[in-house]
Amino acid sequence: MSSDELQGYKKTLNSPYTGIKGWIDSRLPLIRMMEAEYLKFPVPKSLNYFWSFGGIAMFCLIGLILTGIFLGFHYKPSAEDAFDSVERIMRDVSFGWLIRYLHANLVSFFFIATFIHIFRALYFGSYKAPRELVYIFGLTMFMLMMATAFLGYTLPWGQMSYWGATVITNLFSAIPVVGDAILQLLLGDFTVGDSAVNRFYVLHWLLAFAIVGLVVFHVITLHMTGSNNPTGSEPQSWDETVSFHPYVTIKDLNAALFFFIIMAFILFYYPNILGHSDNYIKANPMITPAHIVPEWYFLPFYAILRAIPDKLGGVIAMFGSILALGLLPWLDTSKVRSCLFRPIWRYCVLLFAVNFLVLMYVGGKPADDIYVLISRIGTAYWFLFIFVLAPLVGFLETPRQPLTITNYLQSKKA
Amino acid sequence: MSNRKKPRRDFIKLSAMTLGGVGAASLLIPFISSMNPGKDTLALASTEIDLSPLEEGQSLTVIWRGKPVFIKHRTKSEIDTAKNTSLDELPDAEEDSARVQKDNWLVVLGVCTHLGCVPLGQKASDTKGDFGGWFCPCHGSHYDTSGRIRKGPAPTNLPVPPYVFLTDNRIKIG
Ligand code: HEM
Ligand code: FES
Numbered sequence: 001m002s003s004d005e006l007q008g009y010k011k012t013l014n015s016p017y018t019g020i021k022g023w024i025d026s027r028l029p030l031i032r033m034m035e036a037e038y039l040k041f042p043v044p045k046s047l048n049y050f051w052s053f054g055g056i057a058m059f060c061l062i063g064l065i066l067t068g069i070f071l072g073f074h075y076k077p078s079a080e081d082a083f084d085s086v087e088r089i090m091r092d093v094s095f096g097w098l099i100r101y102l103h104a105n106l107v108s109f110f111f112i113a114t115f116i117h118i119f120r121a122l123y124f125g126s127y128k129a130p131r132e133l134v135y136i137f138g139l140t141m142f143m144l145m146m147a148t149a150f151l152g153y154t155l156p157w158g159q160m161s162y163w164g165a166t167v168i169t170n171l172f173s174a175i176p177v178v179g180d181a182i183l184q185l186l187l188g189d190f191t192v193g194d195s196a197v198n199r200f201y202v203l204h205w206l207l208a209f210a211i212v213g214l215v216v217f218h219v220i221t222l223h224m225t226g227s228n229n230p231t232g233s234e235p236q237s238w239d240e241t242v243s244f245h246p247y248v249t250i251k252d253l254n255a256a257l258f259f260f261i262i263m264a265f266i267l268f269y270y271p272n273i274l275g276h277s278d279n280y281i282k283a284n285p286m287i288t289p290a291h292i293v294p295e296w297y298f299l300p301f302y303a304i305l306r307a308i309p310d311k312l313g314g315v316i317a318m319f320g321s322i323l324a325l326g327l328l329p330w331l332d333t334s335k336v337r338s339c340l341f342r343p344i345w346r347y348c349v350l351l352f353a354v355n356f357l358v359l360m361y362v363g364g365k366p367a368d369d370i371y372v373l374i375s376r377i378g379t380a381y382w383f384l385f386i387f388v389l390a391p392l393v394g395f396l397e398t399p400r401q402p403l404t405i406t407n408y409l410q411s412k413k414a
Numbered sequence: 415m416s417n418r419k420k421p422r423r424d425f426i427k428l429s430a431m432t433l434g435g436v437g438a439a440s441l442l443i444p445f446i447s448s449m450n451p452g453k454d455t456l457a458l459a460s461t462e463i464d465l466s467p468l469e470e471g472q473s474l475t476v477i478w479r480g481k482p483v484f485i486k487h488r489t490k491s492e493i494d495t496a497k498n499t500s501l502d503e504l505p506d507a508e509e510d511s512a513r514v515q516k517d518n519w520l521v522v523l524g525v526c527t528h529l530g531c532v533p534l535g536q537k538a539s540d541t542k543g544d545f546g547g548w549f550c551p552c553h554g555s556h557y558d559t560s561g562r563i564r565k566g567p568a569p570t571n572l573p574v575p576p577y578v579f580l581t582d583n584r585i586k587i588g
Contacts, residue, residue, distance in 0.1 A: 163531065167552060170530040185449050191480040191530075195455070286475060286482050288531040290551050306553060311528060311569050367554050 037223055042241035043248050044229035046405045050120040051227065051248075052255035053113045058215065059256050060110035065208060067103040075155065077201035079194040082157035083282040101271040107149055108274045109263045111297035114142060115356075122328075122349050125337030126228040132329040134225070137218040139326050144211050146298065151204040153295060157197060158279030163292045165192045165200070171305075174312040191285060231408045232337025240405040291366065299363030300356050304382065306367055307375040317379060324386045331386060333394030336402055344397040348389045355381050460588030462580070465519065473536045475524060478587045482524035482532055483575055484548070485585075488559060493517050495546065496560040506570045510560045513574050521577050521585065522561035526550040528568035533557060548572070 015025035016032060025031040074093050076085040089096035118138070121127050127135035154165040169187060173179040188195035226235070235241045242248070266273060274296060278289045294302050301318050308314035339346040359378040365371040403411060461478045468474055468487040475482045488496070496510040514520055526533050528550065534540040535548035535557075543549030543556035545564045550557075555566030562571040577587040 163552075167529040167531065170528075173530075184451055185446070187451075188449055189451050189455050189480065193480055195451070199449075285480060286477070286532060288533075288550075288552060292531070292552055306567075309567060311567060314567070 037219075037244075039243065039245045041223065041226075041244040042235070042238065043227050043244050044235050044405055045240055045242050046229045046231060046408055047227065047248070047251075048230055049251075049255055050116065050124070051229075052252045053117040053120065055252035056256045056259050057110060057113040057117055059260070060106050060113055061208075061211060061215070063106045064103060064110065065212070067099050067106065068205075068208065070099050071103055072205075075201075077155065077197050079157065079197055079283070082155060082197055086156040101267055104275060105263060105267045105271065107152070108266075108295075108297065109259070110145065111149075113259070114145065115297075118142070119353055122352065123339045123346075124228055124230055125232050125332075125334075125339065127329045128332060128337050129329065130225045131222070131228060133221045134218060135329060136326055137214055137221060139322065141211050141214045141218065143322060144207050144214065146301075148204060148207040148211065149295065149297070151200045151207065154192075154197065154200050155204065156279060157283045159281045159283055159287075159289050160276045160279040160292065162192060162283035162285065163288055164294055165196065167292065168294075169196075171315045171318075174315045176312070193285070228337065229405060230338060230340060231403050231405055232341070233402050233404050233408075235405055293364050296360070296364070299361075300359035301363070303359040303363030303375040304379045306363070306372065307379040321379075321382055324383065328386060328390060331390040333391050334397070334399065335394075336399040338402060341400040341402045342393075342397060343399070345389075345393045348385060348393060351381070352385050355385075460586055462584060462586045464584055466583045470518070475536050476587070478575060483587055484520075484522050484524040484536060484561070484572070486520040486522075486559075488518050488520055492546065492559040496558060496562075499558065499560075499562075503564070505563055508560075508562060508571055513560050513562075513571070515577075515579060519585075520559070520561060521574060521587070522572040523575055524548075524572070526552065526555055526568055527563065527570045527572065528553055528555050528566070533572075 013026075013029075015022045015029070017025050021031060071089065074085060074089050074096065076082060086100070089100050091097075093099075121135060121138065150164070150168060154161045169183060169192060172183045172186060175182060184190065187193070188199060229235075276293065276295075293299070301321065304321050305314045305318040308317045334342060334345065336342055339349055355378050359375060359382075362371040362375045362378070459479065461476055461483075463474070463476055463485065465474075465485070465487070468485070470487050471489045471492075473484060473486045475484060477483070486492075493510075499510070501507040501509070513522075524532050524536070529552060531550050531552035533543075533548035533550040533555070535542040541549050543565075545556050545558035547557040547559045547561060549555070550566065550568065553567050555568035556564045557568075557572055558564050560571075561574075563569070575587050577585050579585050
């Protein structure tokens with residue numbers, strides 16, 4: 001490289017700002033990055049409120065971390081102390097009840113936001129090229145969220161904590177030959193006990209922050225392509241976009257506030273409605289509660305686990321159900337993204353959403369014949385949707401010509 | 415860059431990669447191994463139990479290595495049904511005689527081999543399942559009077575822990 005070229009290359013790194021802003025920005029280019037990615041960033045004009053749930057999920061994550069830190073000031077991770085320390089948070093710590101109820105209910109609302117967010121991605125085809133990695137990072141976060149929530153739920157050391165942890169960690173014993181050794185390695189003991197709470201607490205923190213790290217990748221990959229929108233058509237000009245700030249910021253904030261008003265209603269009037277009362281009984285390794293159920297957000301996957309009569313098979317189906325969703329960008333053969341223009345696939349996706357709710361319902365019921373049958377049909381549809389319908393419907397259906405963003409907005413006015 | 419330097423560059427790459435690779439791999443061992451149960455946990459705490467208070471038909475739950483162990487003083491009819499079950503009916507075929515040291519005492523781990531719940535059947539008021547032994551409420555596994563799996567998702571029989579009879583009425587588990 002000649003010296004001129006070298007100087008020219010360095011010049012492109014110079015800050016566009018002057019003064020203190022310029023001084024900082026030429027040493028730490030954060031200000032210009034934030035301006036490009038969050039203030040001026042062009043976003044399709046046609047976004048609807050489905051697009052607010054990513055931001056809402058992020059608010060939930062921030063809330064969980066803040067409340068988690070304050071819970072951590074009082075929580076004691078041992079089989080001996082955990083339950084009592086949580087009871088102390090509820091009774092003796094100033095506003096401890098509020099912080100704990102916030103943490104527990106934010107988790108539920110985090111999952112609600114995430115489920116809607118995922119549905120949005122499916123319905124409007126956001127998973128398709130060129131946003132495959134955005135989608136994959138999203139699914140990865142979803143799996144980490146489930147792991148974090150599972151670990152967190154063991155911490156209060158109630159009966160549901162204990163037996164949920166026992167049943168879920170025992171899934172590893174389904175692995176042929178080395179299963180039991182792996183289980184002992186994970187628990188540091190022969191059963192869920194003191195050693196497990198201790199390390200689950202550490203991992204609960206660690207994974208929560210790992211999610212934060214993945215949010216960064218999720219957003220970097222998103223900002224390489226920009227947001228999808230209800231039409232699935234890319235913006236053709238600046239006219240079809242608005243700047244992220246103030247248009248999207250104010251809309252998302254507004255949506256988030258309504259969302260959190262609903263959460264506040266649950267939080268203040270029915271703080272335990274999404275939990276299980278047995279978790280207010282201290283863990284007893286000698287007695288399993290008569291009807292153990294996971295937290296509501298795990299129920300669809302629990303239903304899939306129970307649908308398969310074989311232990312290893314059930315575990316594979318459960319984890320496979322989420323992993324398989326990651327193949328959708330490559331299995332969906334249609335050129336058209338949005339379900340607005342896909343007459344058959346649209347109903348497949350809607351049925352997938354209904355099926356998800358049905359699985360959630362049967363997952364919370366006892367393993368009686370009728371519920372097992374429904375969960376088998378639901379599980380079958382889950383995999384049929386991904387491996388058969390996605391490739392097939394893309395070939396068979398004749399999609400409508402997708403509208404441009406401008407035409408879509410006009411047609412909505414008309 | 416002259417060609418003469420190439421072997422040295424190759425060498426330094428190869429050396430860094432092997433040393434780094436072997437080093438990282440061997441460092442992994444102590445870290446992973448540290449997650450295993452510690453020596454204190456492993457120290458096989460053995461438990462001694464006096465069986466004399468147990469009447470025929472009664473059961474006792476004791477703790478061994480943090481897990482419940484079921485001790486059942488079996489009745490004549492319970493022994494007979496266990497003995498007369500044909501091996502073809504068993505998902506995890508095992509003779510009753512291979513599971514007990516003395517016919518009237520059954521000692522098994524009270525941990526469902528499906529996903530680790532504690533089956534019901536120890537108390538007189540408990541449901542004992544379709545085969546008169548234990549019933550796991552978590553996902554519906556039925557065990558017989560020999561602790562063998564008969565119906566439901568559990569893959570294997572309730573395991574028999576290592577134990578010895580110290581006298582006719584005392585056993586030591588572990
Ligand atoms: C991804 C974000 C997170 C999720 C999904 C999550 C989930 C959960 C859940 C489900 C519980 C049990 C709530 C209950 O039944 O009471 C819990 C408890 C707890 N979490 Fe988190 N959490 C997250 C982030 C954090 C962070 C970042 C911290 C600390 C820095 C933290 C610290 C705690 C503590 C100390 C408890 C035990 C006290 C209690 O039971 O309320 N959490 N978490
Ligand atoms: S744990 Fe006993 S049936 Fe599943």
